[in-house]
Amino acid sequence: xxxxxxxxxxxxxxxxxxxxxxxxxxxxxxxxxxxxxxxxxxxxxxxxxxxxxxxxxxxxxxxxxxxxxxxxxxxxxxxxxxxxxxxxxxxxxxxxxxxxxxxxxxxxxxxxxxxxxxxxxxxxxxxxxxxxxxxxxxxxxxxxxxxxxxxxxxxxxxxxxxxxxxxxxxxxxxxxxxxxxxxxxxxxxxxxxxxxxxxxxxxxxxxxxxxxxxxxxxxxxxxxxxxxxxxxxxxxxxxxxxxxxxxxxxxxxxxxxxxxxxxxxxxxxxxxxxxxxxxxxxxxxxxxxxxxxxxxxxxxxxxxxxxxxxxxxx
Amino acid sequence: xxxxxxxxxxxxxxxxxxxxxxxxxxxxxxxxxxxxxxxxxxxxxxxxxxxxxxxxxxxxxxxxxxxxxxxxxxxxxxxxxxxxxxxxxxxxxxxxxxxxxxxxxxxxxxxxxxxxxxxxxxxxxxxxxxxxxxxxxxxxxxxxxxxxxxxxxxxxxxxxxxxxxxxxxxxxxxxxxxxxxxxxxxxxxxxxxxxxxxxxxxxxxxxxxxxxxxxxxxxxxxxxxxxxxxxxxxxxxxxxxxxxxxxxxxxxxxxxxxxxxxxxxxxxxxxxxxxxxxxxxxxxxxxxxxxxxxxxxxxxxxxxxxxxxxxxxxxxxxxxxxxxxxxxxxxxxxxxxxxxxxxxxxxxxxxxxxxxxxxxxxxxxxxxxxxxxxxxxxxxxxxxxxxxxxxxxxxxxxxxxxxxxxxxxxxxxxxxxxxxxxxxxxxxxxxxxxxxxx
Numbered sequence: 001x002x003x004x005x006x007x008x009x010x011x012x013x014x015x016x017x018x019x020x021x022x023x024x025x026x027x028x029x030x031x032x033x034x035x036x037x038x039x040x041x042x043x044x045x046x047x048x049x050x051x052x053x054x055x056x057x058x059x060x061x062x063x064x065x066x067x068x069x070x071x072x073x074x075x076x077x078x079x080x081x082x083x084x085x086x087x088x089x090x091x092x093x094x095x096x097x098x099x100x101x102x103x104x105x106x107x108x109x110x111x112x113x114x115x116x117x118x119x120x121x122x123x124x125x126x127x128x129x130x131x132x133x134x135x136x137x138x139x140x141x142x143x144x145x146x147x148x149x150x151x152x153x154x155x156x157x158x159x160x161x162x163x164x165x166x167x168x169x170x171x172x173x174x175x176x177x178x179x180x181x182x183x184x185x186x187x188x189x190x191x192x193x194x195x196x197x198x199x200x201x202x203x204x205x206x207x208x209x210x211x212x213x214x215x216x217x218x219x220x221x222x223x224x225x226x227x228x229x230x231x232x233x234x235x236x237x238x239x240x241x242x243x244x245x246x247x248x249x250x251x252x253x254x255x256x257x258x259x260x261x262x263x264x265x266x267x268x269x270x271x272x273x274x275x276x277x278x279x280x281x282x283x284x285x286x287x288x289x290x291x292x293x294x295x296x297x298x299x300x301x302x303x304x305x306x307x308x309x310x311x312x313x314x
Numbered sequence: 315x316x317x318x319x320x321x322x323x324x325x326x327x328x329x330x331x332x333x334x335x336x337x338x339x340x341x342x343x344x345x346x347x348x349x350x351x352x353x354x355x356x357x358x359x360x361x362x363x364x365x366x367x368x369x370x371x372x373x374x375x376x377x378x379x380x381x382x383x384x385x386x387x388x389x390x391x392x393x394x395x396x397x398x399x400x401x402x403x404x405x406x407x408x409x410x411x412x413x414x415x416x417x418x419x420x421x422x423x424x425x426x427x428x429x430x431x432x433x434x435x436x437x438x439x440x441x442x443x444x445x446x447x448x449x450x451x452x453x454x455x456x457x458x459x460x461x462x463x464x465x466x467x468x469x470x471x472x473x474x475x476x477x478x479x480x481x482x483x484x485x486x487x488x489x490x491x492x493x494x495x496x497x498x499x500x501x502x503x504x505x506x507x508x509x510x511x512x513x514x515x516x517x518x519x520x521x522x523x524x525x526x527x528x529x530x531x532x533x534x535x536x537x538x539x540x541x542x543x544x545x546x547x548x549x550x551x552x553x554x555x556x557x558x559x560x561x562x563x564x565x566x567x568x569x570x571x572x573x574x575x576x577x578x579x580x581x582x583x584x585x586x587x588x589x590x591x592x593x594x595x596x597x598x599x600x601x602x603x604x605x606x607x608x609x610x611x612x613x614x615x616x617x618x619x620x621x622x623x624x625x626x627x628x629x630x631x632x633x634x635x636x637x638x639x640x641x642x643x644x645x646x647x648x649x650x651x652x653x654x655x656x657x658x659x660x661x662x663x664x665x666x667x668x669x670x671x672x673x674x675x676x677x678x679x680x681x682x683x684x685x686x687x688x689x690x691x692x693x694x695x696x697x698x699x700x701x702x703x704x705x706x707x708x709x710x711x712x713x714x715x716x717x718x719x720x721x722x723x724x725x726x727x728x729x730x731x732x733x734x735x736x737x738x739x740x741x742x743x744x745x746x747x748x749x750x751x752x
Contacts, residue, residue, distance in 0.1 A: 014746045047733070052525070052733070053750075072529070075529070077525075077529040078526075079526060079529070081525060081735070082522055082523070082526055083521040084521065084523055085521060086521055087328070097526065097530070100320060100321075100530040101530050141526070
């Protein structure tokens with residue numbers, strides 16, 4: 001079941017098209033990575049989902065129903081460009097933002113109390129926002145975003161401004177929310193965290209979606225049949241033992257100790273490679289070189305510049 | 315509670331709780347009351363009478379000039395040369411020389427150590443002039459009393475005769491003042507609080523809270539919430555000023571000025587200070603009763619109701635435009651180029667108001683009091699002169715339509731502008747924003 005489906009979204013501004021026929025579907029209870037270079041159209045898409053702007057054509061469905069103002073209470077949004085009223089007190093401000101999301105006064109008070117205790121922030125309540133550090137402000141913003149227990153959470157660069165300890169705290173909160181059944185759209189340039197957190201991704205470049213799908217499937221599709229082998233022995237002996245059908249991509253040697261990357265061609269398997277080199281060298285390790293999300297990102301963005309549409313899923 | 319109420323509440327409370335608001339609210343009435351009392355006070359300070367040495371060669375004035383509170387006359391037997399030489403040795407303030415042929419020459423000379431005030435100079439001149447006139451009357455054999463009885467003061471009571479035959483007293487001082495002060499207040503209110511709306515929008519933009527908020531509420535709700543919240547701040551401040559001014563004035567006049575000036579005097583003083591032409595000259599009885607009657611001649615409740623209508627209508631009309639400007643720019647420094655279309659009609663209507671006072675039924679007065687951009691100020695000034703009902707209704711309807719129109723336009727610029735960062739838009743871009751789909 002998809003919690004959110006966007007069908008053929010087009011959004012044009014005076015001089016350029018921000019979204020060109022973009023469709024995505026976000027499975028329920030997953031973490032969905034929305035990726036793309038700067039200016040690709042991610043924020044435009046997020047704004048359409050948040051009903052901040054409307055699309056010129058196309059439609060967005062929330063739980064199968066056309067997106068409407070009623071859904072605002074079920075969506076939590078942490079924008080990349082985020083701030084607070086500097087002169088307002090932290091507690092007052094958190095109450096205000098919570099109530100704008102539709103929480104009652106008592107509800108908001110109780111929930112804020114819970115979260116301020118959990119994050120050890122009770123002493124900030126009466127402070128003015130401008131007295132807080134940037135990281136502290138980010139914590140307040142995070143709490144306000146999730147306070148009304150949205151079904152869909154949209155986090156745009158949620159870790160920016162946090163030190164490693166607090167970033168970890170937030171990461172664990174995100175995973176806990178997922179456990180509770182919240183669906184999360186996660187937009188970031190930090191590919192390591194995509195790898196760590198996301199189940200699905202969509203990659204947008206130049207207003208178009210160029211790739212989407214399950215992270216495992218995408219990685220599988222981007223396999224290059226390349227293996228990294230570490231061995232002790234003669235590097236020359238190793239290369240000579242390889243038959244045709246193998247391509248040596250990288251090699252390095254430190255005394256007896258060697259490390260190579262080999263790409264298998266045709267129907268060759270790692271087993272056949274091992275069979276041919278075993279007599280010559282002592283194998284220490286062999287593992288498949290799986291493309292990182294970083295590689296997949298760069299490859300796809302670059303190739304989409306040459307070949308405008310390259311949907312590699314299914 | 316609806317979201318717009320929450321926004322209005324925040325906009326109102328954060329401003330009213332500010333120190334600057336509290337200080338302004340307290341200082342304003344103190345200044346007003348201070349101005350009122352400064353006048354009264356100045357009159358209470360006893361002036362040191364001026365000693366005046368008169369060298370009267372005509373020998374007509376000795377003993378004929380009566381001393382007054384401020385002027386003491388001395389007639390030593392002295393010559394002008396002598397008096398001038400000894401002027402600084404004596405404690406006379408002023409030396410007046412009346413030549414022998416004063417009756418023909420009509421001129422006297424006046425010497426002083428320190429420049430005397432205009433009133434002092436006028437008083438001396440009038441005293442001598444009156445005495446000369448008396449002399450001449452006697453010389454021509456005219457009885458002074460008879461002459462006085464012939465003098466006539468004509469009192470014109472201006473009435474506007476309606477088509478229906480009704481008569482209406484119009485064109486009185488108090489009305490002009492009320493209308494003009496009302497117009498001035500509306501003018502100031504639009505500028506002061508309109509700018510606050512603009513600054514509030516810029517603050518939300520630069521602090522980057524805007525995107526968080528408009529993911530919860532519609533941009534239009536946020537804009538209207540802000541405009542209404544600030545209007546309430548303005549009304550609160552205005553009402554507090556009026557009440558505090560009245561309170562301070564009455565407390566001070568009861569406690570400190572009782573002996574010499576009762577509170578009616580204070581009120582009377584205030585009226586006099588505000589009236590450009592002297593009430594005494596136009597109406598024979600310069601007592602407070604007349605002023606009160608003048609006030610009764612104008613339909614105060616109607617004027618007050620109209621004032622509140624134009625006060626709010628004008629502010630709402632311009633408030634949304636101010637919000638749109640705030641949304642279009644990144645900082646207050648960039649607002650200049652967009653302020654022009656707002657300030658020009660405002661300043662224009664203020665200038666027009668001054669012309670309308672002298673000619674309330676001219677075509678210009680009519681048009682400016684109908685067109686929504688200028689009507690709040692100009693109509694306010696015209697009202698006390700008596701404006702046909704259909705004109706008032708037309709002007710009000712157009713103001714409401716104008717308000718809806720500017721809000722509609724401004725909302726479109728606003729909702730696009732609040733999400734635009736970095737570049738300063740041109741008018742052409744603003745025009746394009748009007749056609750973006752929400």
